[in-house]
Amino acid sequence: MSTPAKNSQSPTPGQTIGPFFGYALPYEGDADLVPPGSPGSIRLHGWVYDGAGNPIPDALIEIWQTDAEGNVPQAEGSLHRDGWTFTGWGRAATDLNGHYTFSTVLPGASEKGKAPSAAPSFGVTVFARGLLDKLHTRIYLPEHAANAGDPLLVSLSEDERATLVATADATGLRFDIHLQGDRETTFLTYR
């Protein structure tokens, strides 16, 4: 680091997204990082559940990822997608069944030449009515060779690891999020 962290500023606390974000944060094309059905596109989708196993119809999921070659996107245009520019970021509100859907590409490994042990993943933030602050997690790719050496995945129990790895389906990947319960998703904090 070029500048030592002084931590002179206390962080602003989070608060719940509440029930009324639906007319404010979603926008046309928000979940389509690439046009659905375009060459190389996949559907990344899943359901969000509460501790009683009920789907959550008022959650907001955001993903942030490298492009297929592992580059960090730094192009603007997520809010008015042109269909050609990959911005790496997307937003999907859950529907009344608690289901979210993205159209995107598989991320390439982001640490080429730096930490080759890290497996490619999607960065994820979760917001919901009833959830008082954001949650971070990651979606890893099923059966990816690099998973076996990924520093986070290897630090987890088998059950915890299973909550972070998507399953392949006919159109791409499925990843369910459990805020609570037997299959509670492993959430992350960064050091």
Next chain:
Amino acid sequence: MTAPTKKPPVETQADLSAEIAKIEADSEGRNVRQPLLDYPPYRSSILRHPTKDPRHADPETIELWSPCFGHSDVDPLEADLTIAGSNEPIGERITVSGRVLDGEGRPVRNQLVEIWQSNSAGRYIHKHEQHPAPLDPNFTGVGRCLTDDEGRYRFQTIKPGPYPWGNHINAWRPAHIHFSLFGRAFTQRLITQMYFPSDPLFALDPIYQSITSQQARDALVATYDHDLSTPGYSMGYSWDIVLTGPSRTWTEPEEGDL
């Protein structure tokens, strides 16, 4: 489309306030700056909070960067919430402005800020909103802007009203504006709420009280700023936001950088 049927609440404000006071007393001296995710006085949190502590992870390269937004994303007019209709919205005109900073006090530049709020009667235009207060045809309550080189944002809007909700009998939210913020890294993503000074509902509100440190709660309350008030036109409130979390190495902007 049917809204989920809800049982009417049975707990009174006195029941809730007792729960709030007990948790506050139990957490005294711990100085937790973030809301407790497990906070039963906010009834909707009971089945929606993780029960395990989050795992510590070293950020991946991608997580040390933030998505980029720019002038193709946001029209400067979106920062004025008072021009959405053919007439002016009803309510007290306000300017809300402040700086978005990282944990070392450095500005978060050219980054997206999104807000949403109720109208002056406490009503959102959301389709499931049940509060029988009037809608305002000239107010949608949605705004966006990009921060400038100093990390500053600025919105022109009207003061939102408090509104009732179903958490318990006679539950009212203090007036607030919802804020969505991106930092210099994905780790710094934040959604929060900005409140107005001296609101009598603070002590009664489980969402605000889910932050058990008074000092941390104060960080969500804007300051009346007379210098931000426009003579003969609107009142000013200033509110700074600090986004912490690991990010990539800071580089000073170079000559010619936007």
